[in-house]
Amino acid sequence: MSQTVRGVISRSRKQPVEVVEVVIPDPGPGEVVVDVIACGVCHTDLTYREGGINDEYPFLLGHEAAGTVESIGVGVTNVAVGDFVVLNWRAVCGRCRACKRGRPWYCFDTHNAAQKMTLTDGTELTPALGIGAFADKTLVHEGQCTKVDPEADPAVAGLLGCGMMAGIGAAINTGNVQRDDTVAVIGCGGVGDAAIAGARLVGAKQIIAVDTNDQKLDWARDFGATHTINAKEFDVVETIQDLTGGNGADVVIDAVGRPETWKQAFYARDLAGTVVLVGVPTPDMTLEMPLVDFFSRGGQLKSSWYGDCLPERDFPTLISLYREGRLPLEKFVSERIGLDDVEDAFHKMHAGEVLRSVVIL
Template sequence: MSQTVRGVISRSKKQPVELVDIVIPDPGPGEVVVDIIACGVCHTDLTYREGGINDEYPFLLGHEAAGTVEAIGEGVTNVEPGDFVILNWRAVCGQCRACKRGRPHLCFNTHNAAQKMTLTDGTELTPALGIGAFADKTLVHEGQATLVDPEADPAVAGLLGCGVMAGLGAAINTGAVTRDDTVAVIGCGGVGDAAIAGAALVGAKKIIAIDMDNKKLQWAREFGATHTINAKELDVVETLQDLTDGFGADVVIDAVGRPETWKQAFYGRDLAGTVVLVGVPTPDMTLEMPLVDFFSRGGSLKSSWYGDCLPERDFPTLISLYRQGRLPLEKFVSERISLDAIEDAFHKMHAGEVLRSVVVL
């Protein structure tokens, strides 16, 4: 039988979120119901509320989540009831052209649950990133539930579901940062600090954090930044060159996603260096640059989708590193809040007061 639980929805554009009753159907073939334990408040949830994704209201928000599998549908083999899982929005299909070419991290046909969760009046909900985890329970495709060490703190583990994985993966997977590289990261919120943590994890010799907020630059140092640049006070490209013997960084990660920050990344890298764009631009942004600069500087210009992660490969490994004390994921949790405090958490996030507020149920 279906069950009624609490969930946080965005009913219309730019309006405060609401805590309401929602209906979770029994899992169908390939689906699982997950009892949510914790869910991070990600900027993407705010973007949904603001109408920056699409207009398929009402949205069931929340996606950076960890919980316990409550029930499974027919044919589910990845997990079983009682398993501790992190939810992800890249349940690879195994059949698309990317998957068949051995690039499942680029899967072009990722899975979501086939059934819809609804309001009590039958109105269908659009779950954020196919998850919808600001709720007591949610319904997802089995491939969206990744089994990890149950000893991990759920409030910490769930953050791998989106922003923290995006940043770590931008450095380790997309940017292929290695030992002795010089790395610069533009934007020191959750994603940027995760990129810094990833660069530190693999032994980058110099990690330069760039932001306009000294508080965020201090956070960046706590995750492994060796140098900082306040972009309000210093020219970013010139200072990057000063810190790298006049050459520029081997890898520059743009965790902001604006034309001006991308240009800083492009010109702040070494010849044949790498630029990684992981910050998400808005559809109205455009870029105009001399084409000859692209040719003459060489190197790689990459976009990082979800940190180019493969959840079943990366989540267990990163949780293991966290449990060993080698990856300080716990530092991303600024506060633990209740399900009815999400609107306030959005305001704190927008003001730069927190890295992550985490809803604990």
């Protein structure tokens, strides 16, 4: 039998979110109902509200979530009732050409629940990133559930569901940062600071944080930045080169995703260095550069999708590192709020006052 819970929706473009009743159907084949315990407020949720993803309103927002499996559908083998899980938005298919070539983190046919959650009048909801976890419960595909240590704080664990994994993975998986590398990170919000934490975890000898906000640069130091640059006051490329013996950084991570920051990343790296784009550009952004610069500088230019992660591999490992005190994921939780506070959390995030507000259900 379906059940009705409270959830946060965006009904129309650029309008405040609403807390409404949401109908959760019983799980069908391969589906799972998760009792959500905590869900982080990610910038992607705000982008949905602003119309920056698509126009498939109304959206059921929220996707950085952890919770407990309440019920499972026919054929579910990945999880069992009672499992503590982190939700992910790239449930790999195992059958596409990327999966068959042993690169499932590039899966081209990821899964979501087949059934729709609805409003009480039957209006179908579009769940943010196929999850929709600003709700007491949500319906997802079994592959979107990754079991982790149940002793982990749900408010912390859930953040791996998007931003923290994107940043850590951009450094470790995509950027392949190694011990004694020099690393620069442009943009020190949640994703950028996660990249800094990831670079520190693997032993980068120098981590340079770049932002225009001094508060964010202070946060970056907490996560392991050895040097900071306020881009309003200093030339980013010249300063990174100066700090790295005139060479540039081995890996530069653009966590902003704008043409100007990508160019900074490109020119601030060492010869044959690596640029990682993890900030998401908008469709209207374009880039014009001399083609000879691409040839003459060599190296690798990469985009990082969800930190090129494989949730079943990466989530449990990162939770273990957090539990051992080696990865300070708890520092990303700026405040714990209720469902009614999501709109206010968007304003705080936009103003740079928080790294993550986390809804506790």
